[in-house]
């Protein structure tokens with residue numbers, strides 16, 4: 001048997017009058033309840049002018065949940081973020097949440113496998129700004145920063161604004177650094193161990209300077225010559241200088257040569273090329289910068305120390321810049337190598353300018369490998385990933401070293417890339433199609449942050465004071 005409709009109510013046939021009235025009352029009450037909870041624009045569809053019951057829109061109570069829960073309900077749209085422990089950088093474009101990053105925290109929570117970062121993007125895309133924002137804001141968390149490579153001198157104002165200092169190097173500048181300085185012995189390192197550390201650091205620096213200038217690895221006899229020259233210079237002075245070593249290379253000590261079963265005449269012949277190569281720091285275009293006792297002390301307690309090398313290597317003389325970086329970073333290493341020195345960023349801005357040098361790359365790679373032991377996060381800034389390939393031919397040592405650096409950067413921050421770079425970037429970083437399409441169109445200050453198994457598109461949010469301080473467009 002069929003029922004009948006009355007005033008929009010479906011009434012089952014055969015029901016009693018009392019049942020029908022109860023049914024109508026229930027419907028009226030239900031309408032009132034719904035009408036009061038339905039937004040005005042939906043009300044008509046519930047209780048239209050005809051009063052005919054029509055399908056109601058699906059009414060779901062507003063629901064709030066954490067992004068931790070929502071990321072499961074809406075995968076790819078709602079990331080839970082990297083937590084709140086760290087430095088606030090801006091907003092996660094897809095989830096709208098805050099983006100907070102700290103390489104040491106993420107390393108401890110095993111999100112990343114090392115604390116090093118690579119930042120890449122076209123000219124003026126906001127690479128330096130991203131690094132400056134991350135680092136200056138991290139100072140409040142007790143982190144510190146050293147910037148051994150600042151060829152544009154743009155970190156000077158930043159360091160001074162946060163209570164740090166900048167060491168300005170260049171022809172005619174009063175500052176001189178002795179890259180063979182021993183530095184302070186960390187309390188946890190024994191005197192004997194410290195002697196070995198100093199020796200190997202000095203030895204590594206002399207090797208880098210010689211090989212970088214010669215453009216080839218040193219031969220076995222040259223290694224011996226450098227060892228003996230360093231030994232002579234170190235025994236004559238507590239803090240030997242580069243000129244002491246150059247003198248000992250040109251004119252080896254007769255007694256010392258004899259102790260090693262060598263003749264000083266043949267030793268000086270073997271050392272000739274190396275001696276001339278290192279002499280560049282004493283009499284060449286870098287004279288006056290690294291050829292005597294230091295005129296300043298490295299203060300590891302400052303929040304930021306930068307080396308302004310904007311006066312070196314002008315006119316694209318990147319070789320002078322590379323030698324200066326080798327000396328300056330060796331000088332800084334004394335402070336960095338202290339494992340109790342806290343968590344520090346080491347920034348190589350315009351890193352691509354110093355990377356075309358196997359000797360320097362080798363040095364950087366050693367530092368990268370030691371980052372976890374030293375509590376250091378290395379930050380390498382390049383224009384594009386092909387800068388890493390440009391250091392040498394496929395299969396060459398330089399190329400392998402540069403690609404090793406990339407592999408040792410768990411965090412890769414990709415700002416806008418030129419269209420012709422997208423394919424290579426995608427291959428090297430294993431990006432998805434969506435990520436490639438994203439980095440092709442990124443506006444200024446927005447970046448794809450790629451971590452081992454997560455990625456975020458982050459809009460850096462700058463404070464007005466930061467925008468002014470980090471500005472590099474003023475000369476335009």
Ligand SMILES: Nc1ncnc2c1ncn2[C@@H]1O[C@H](COP(=O)(O)OP(=O)(O)OP(=O)(O)O)[C@@H](O)[C@H]1O
Nearest residue numbers: 122123124125126127128129444445460471472473
């Ligand atoms: N998040 C941002 N929002 C708005 N403007 C920004 C942002 N980040 C950077 N800029 C602007 O872009 C300019 C260039 O930024 P920055 O110097 O960081 O670029 P860069 O990639 O390091 O450039 P270069 O390749 O020349 O070193 C800055 O002066 C600033 O005005």
Ligand SMILES: [Mg+2]
Nearest residue numbers: 127128129349
């Ligand atoms: Mg820059």
